[in-house]
Amino acid sequence: MSGRLFGAAITRVEDARLLTGTGHYVDDIELPGMLHAAFVRANFAHGRIRSIDKGDALAMPGVVAIYTMDDFADIAQGPMPAMAPHPLLKTPITYHPLSDAEVRHVGEAIAIVLADNRANAEDAAAAVMLDVEYLPAVSDVVLARVANSPTTHSQYASNIAATMKAGFGDCSKVFAKADHVLTEHFDIHRGGCHAMECRGVVANIDLLTDALTISTSSQSPYMVRRHLAAYLKRDENGIRVMTPDVGGGFGPKANVYAEEFAVALAAIKIRRPVKWIEDRQEHFVATTQQRGQIWSLDVAFDNDGRMRAISGHCIHDNGAYAPYGLILPATAIASFPGPYALEALDLTVDVVLTNLVPTSPVRGACRPNVAFLLERLADRIARHLGIDRQDVRQRSFVKADQMPYTTGMKARDGSPISYDSGDYVGALNLVLEKIGASDFETRRKEAKRRGKLRGLGIASCVEDTGLGPFEGASIRVTPAGRVIVATGASSQGQGHRTAFAQIAADALGVELDDVTVETADTAKFPLGISTIASRIAVTAGSSVQLAADKVRAKAITFASHQLEVDEQDLELEAGAVHVKGIPDMKIKLSEIAGALAGSTGVPLPGNMEPDLAATAYFNSNALTFAYGANACEVEIDPETGDIRVVRYVVVHDCGKLINPLIVDGQIRGGVVHGIGNALFERMIYDEQGQPLTTTYGDYLLPMASEMPPIEIHHMETPSPRNPIGVKGAGEGGTIPAAACVISAVEDALGPNGPFISAHPISPQQVVQWLEVAR
Amino acid sequence: MKAPPFQYHRPQTREELSALLSSLENAKILAGGQSLMPMMNLRVLAPEHLIDINRISDLAGIRETADGIEIGAMTRQADVLSSDIVKARIPLLIRALEHVGHIQTRARGTIGGSCCHLDPSAEQPAMCAALDAELIVTGPEGRRIVPISEWFEGLLQSALGEQEFLEAIRIKPWAKGHGYGFAEYARRHGDFAVAGGAAMIKAGNDGRITRAALLSFGVEASPRRLSDAEVALIGQPIDKLDIEPVVTEARALDAMEDVHVTAGYRRHLAGVLIRRALHEACTTLERQP
Numbered sequence A: 001m002s003g004r005l006f007g008a009a010i011t012r013v014e015d016a017r018l019l020t021g022t023g024h025y026v027d028d029i030e031l032p033g034m035l036h037a038a039f040v041r042a043n044f045a046h047g048r049i050r051s052i053d054k055g056d057a058l059a060m061p062g063v064v065a066i067y068t069m070d071d072f073a074d075i076a077q078g079p080m081p082a083m084a085p086h087p088l089l090k091t092p093i094t095y096h097p098l099s100d101a102e103v104r105h106v107g108e109a110i111a112i113v114l115a116d117n118r119a120n121a122e123d124a125a126a127a128v129m130l131d132v133e134y135l136p137a138v139s140d141v142v143l144a145r146v147a148n149s150p151t152t153h154s155q156y157a158s159n160i161a162a163t164m165k166a167g168f169g170d171c172s173k174v175f176a177k178a179d180h181v182l183t184e185h186f187d188i189h190r191g192g193c194h195a196m197e198c199r200g201v202v203a204n205i206d207l208l209t210d211a212l213t214i215s216t217s218s219q220s221p222y223m224v225r226r227h228l229a230a231y232l233k234r235d236e237n238g239i240r241v242m243t244p245d246v247g248g249g250f251g252p253k254a255n256v257y258a259e260e261f262a263v264a265l266a267a268i269k270i271r272r273p274v275k276w277i278e279d280r281q282e283h284f285v286a287t288t289q290q291r292g293q294i295w296s297l298d299v300a301f302d303n304d305g306r307m308r309a310i311s312g313h314c315i316h317d318n319g320a321y322a323p324y325g326l327i328l329p330a331t332a333i334a335s336f337p338g339p340y341a342l343e344a345l346d347l348t349v350d351v352v353l354t355n356l357v358p359t360s361p362v363r364g365a366c367r368p369n370v371a372f373l374l375e376r377l378a379d380r381i382a383r384h385l386g387i388d389r390q391d392v393r394q395r396s397f398v399k400a401d402q403m404p405y406t407t408g409m410k411a412r413d414g415s416p417i418s419y420d421s422g423d424y425v426g427a428l429n430l431v432l433e434k435i436g437a438s439d440f441e442t443r444r445k446e447a448k449r450r451g452k453l454r455g456l457g458i459a460s461c462v463e464d465t466g467l468g469p470f471e472g473a474s475i476r477v478t479p480a481g482r483v484i485v486a487t488g489a490s491s492q493g494q495g496h497r498t499a500f501a502q503i504a505a506d507a508l509g510v511e512l513d514d515v516t517v518e519t520a521d522t523a524k525f526p527l528g529i530s531t532i533a534s535r536i537a538v539t540a541g542s543s544v545q546l547a548a549d550k551v552r553a554k555a556i557t558f559a560s561h562q563l564e565v566d567e568q569d570l571e572l573e574a575g576a577v578h579v580k581g582i583p584d585m586k587i588k589l590s591e592i593a594g595a596l597a598g599s600t601g602v603p604l605p606g607n608m609e610p611d612l613a614a615t616a617y618f619n620s621n622a623l624t625f626a627y628g629a630n631a632c633e634v635e636i637d638p639e640t641g642d643i644r645v646v647r648y649v650v651v652h653d654c655g656k657l658i659n660p661l662i663v664d665g666q667i668r669g670g671v672v673h674g675i676g677n678a679l680f681e682r683m684i685y686d687e688q689g690q691p692l693t694t695t696y697g698d699y700l701l702p703m704a705s706e707m708p709p710i711e712i713h714h715m716e717t718p719s720p721r722n723p724i725g726v727k728g729a730g731e732g733g734t735i736p737a738a739a740c741v742i743s744a745v746e747d748a749l750g751p752n753g754p755f756i757s758a759h760p761i762s763p764q765q766v767v768q769w770l771e772v773a774r
Numbered sequence B: 001m002k003a004p005p006f007q008y009h010r011p012q013t014r015e016e017l018s019a020l021l022s023s024l025e026n027a028k029i030l031a032g033g034q035s036l037m038p039m040m041n042l043r044v045l046a047p048e049h050l051i052d053i054n055r056i057s058d059l060a061g062i063r064e065t066a067d068g069i070e071i072g073a074m075t076r077q078a079d080v081l082s083s084d085i086v087k088a089r090i091p092l093l094i095r096a097l098e099h100v101g102h103i104q105t106r107a108r109g110t111i112g113g114s115c116c117h118l119d120p121s122a123e124q125p126a127m128c129a130a131l132d133a134e135l136i137v138t139g140p141e142g143r144r145i146v147p148i149s150e151w152f153e154g155l156l157q158s159a160l161g162e163q164e165f166l167e168a169i170r171i172k173p174w175a176k177g178h179g180y181g182f183a184e185y186a187r188r189h190g191d192f193a194v195a196g197g198a199a200m201i202k203a204g205n206d207g208r209i210t211r212a213a214l215l216s217f218g219v220e221a222s223p224r225r226l227s228d229a230e231v232a233l234i235g236q237p238i239d240k241l242d243i244e245p246v247v248t249e250a251r252a253l254d255a256m257e258d259v260h261v262t263a264g265y266r267r268h269l270a271g272v273l274i275r276r277a278l279h280e281a282c283t284t285l286e287r288q289p
């Protein structure tokens, strides 16, 4: 699947607009009579609200209304619908749009204030008085799991929301036979997300039709519509949800949020447009966070380093609610066994509630955790046996000639999971060659002369991408010859407009400029799932191809009638259908579109169906597996403990590349996320669930100044599982990155250094480790 | 993250400023806004009145006087950094300013603002302490000169009175050829330092130290001169310095801890960084002929 444009490194059509400040985000929406919302949020992690006194606040300048859940009694009540119900979650643990009296984490929304501007709304929010009965809170997931812990929800007897089990083979048998067994414990930090644009919602009710229109900074506009319709008992048809430009999503914006419901309810109640723009303070306490997990793992392996079986237990920090069901812990299970061909696996994951903001998938979901576990174990085995780290991997990985490889794990529908294609050993060898692993010791010595400790790290991963069930697209050629692509896949800056235009333009023989791509407006395309899980190139990309193929066929049929030439003698090029070898014998797409748009009283040739347009869905029934091998070098200042990643090389295979520039951007950004996880980002809470790092002075996001040059090499093994041969690329940069950096740090600290089993690590820890190692 | 309501005032002259300061209750001066505005937006501070001094043109500027170099309180950090006078006469301040925030924040942030805000890790007040600066302060009773040693009154707390404003900072430069060194450690470029150190030395013809200033900052609530170590350095030969007492004094400071670092790590860094600063001072020192 390569063409003129498919596969070309074309600069993104979005960029001119976004980079010159002419993007249009939720906050750019201004509607007549619009009110601005601020939320009264809990500053305590657990408590029951006895009463709310709005009196003083209501009298403040500019304040129009203050609502709590009770005020919406005539519209809707109760907890929000579960986005992804799971049989193990007996009762859904979802938010109410505004708190139902018991508050379960700092930042939970209790009331919504509407005022003429945001500043006045915030002033009033600060003046709303709460009478609270404080309840014991628990923020440490290990403590939360023990029997006598305070419970996050006072009506539950325990904080264990669910216990998930998975595996294959007979672990006890393999462990009994293996040459070695090791046990290790891991602590992976939760972390935040921090898209550049925080969340935001504008809701508006049409006073004539009562139709509700929502613009939201979301990855899942169709889920917002579906669940809002269910909650409000309205028909979907009366709710339009749009996503304007979205400044980054990375996962948290895939949730349907309480604020989206509360703003909609407020607009319905007050019958005026309402805007709420999340500020960064709110983002730290009310937007879902990453993936805190505590693991203990036993690994069985042989003298040659071959990894044979793993059994393990995980304590998963779920936070206070499970709006997205068990999706996040499920991705941890689904990420095993990674690139390793295991004989047996036995996993138990306890999903534990804490009085913290919920966790939900963030770039990679729990895949980076599992890459960290598996890659750390591989390094640990190498160290235990005194062999090279790559030997463990080369001997343990699934081999290219085993593809398609059935891992032993089962998909959600019970079908066996099988890796579609790839060469994991080849990728590892290539990355070692590209980073120059063979002469690394020279660089280590040279660094030593400068007083620096240099280390080399490696890490690989396999990533399930292209999650079902489907996305769709419709393509219509207008009588002016413009190609309009509409899809339900929302876009958060990934370059979808460019990539989809490349696919459509190739199929229809037009230029990129002739194509307009419209994404995620429920009024323009009927169905969509979510932009998550590295799935849009596979699902929406394939559906654009399928729809374009249909339009192309229709244009050829029309031309065949018109030119009286056989269909197989026609081709599309330069915006027209022409006879092969006779470019002048042609009919333009605009003419076909015009003719198929119909003229009064004139029948269509061959009784064709009107409109040069088609809709297609691609059902992604089997996952496609992308993979990558990373290597990096770090330098440590042994006096300050400062850690600097100085080189980073990625070998990545996401099948056919629609646009290498876009894929490079995805991977580069992903690696930065992973470096942040490894070295910088720490979301600290005290024992009472109070967040202590709620500004960018305290919560350290990685910055360009700390990032190494990132070198990217692509392997292109087409996926046989979709018409365009692609696999997902959105998360593959992040998944192995933290593991890779930690591997390099451990290597730099030398043979007397510790086995590093947690991240993020800090310079202070490095200094302590070096003192111990001395 | 919108600031609570306040009344905005914009005096054009020092006299107007003084008048406002003596008549208004709960007022705050707005200089570059790089510390004050975030604190207001986070609602940590809620002054009733904001007095914007950006239009008082003669509060900015750098000039040489008989008593030393005077840097107006409203001089932007970027302008101090690019000043030829400061480059030639107070090179330590340049070294330090390179570590203050980012190009964007230095374009607005002022040296006076930093010296009034007094973050424990702020480089500018710390260098003022190393350089024995004087602060020129104006209040209802007129002008007074505060030596830097009396300026720090604790965390984020200066000796400035409620109705006073900082007019300028006066620094007596060390003689040409002195050695200066600066070292700090921050997790990311432009962050407030976890800890830092600065050193200045002067040596005689015999290569022995005749004058020394040593300072640790970001370790205690205020920058701290290492006075015992300074005394101990006098008379030592520059090529055979005994640095250990310096490091020991820095490591004995009463270090702060926070959510990220322990006091022990800060003390460790204080030792590492003062050593680095002193090394650098030895290399920048020009031997007198």
Ligand SMILES: Cc1cc2nc3c(=O)[nH]c(=O)nc-3n(C[C@H](O)[C@H](O)[C@H](O)COP(=O)(O)OP(=O)(O)OC[C@H]3O[C@@H](n4cnc5c(N)ncnc54)[C@H](O)[C@@H]3O)c2cc1C
Pocket (backbone or CB within 6 Å): B028, B029, B030, B031, B032, B033, B034, B035, B036, B037, B073, B074, B099, B100, B101, B102, B105, B108, B109, B110, B111, B112, B113, B114, B116, B117, B119, B121, B122, B123, B124, B160, B164, B165, B166, B167, B190, B191, B192, B193
């Ligand atoms: C991203 C970022 C990074 C930063 N990094 C650093 C860093 O690494 N090191 C560092 O030192 N600083 C750093 N800062 C702070 C910066 O240097 C500020 O500019 C400085 O702290 C305050 O100066 P200002 O002119 O902005 O003062 P403002 O914020 O306007 O005022 C600060 C305080 O001083 C008072 N004030 C100001 N001028 C006077 C005056 N003439 N008389 C009396 N009172 C006055 C104000 O009332 C206020 O209380 C950073 C800031 C940001 C936003």
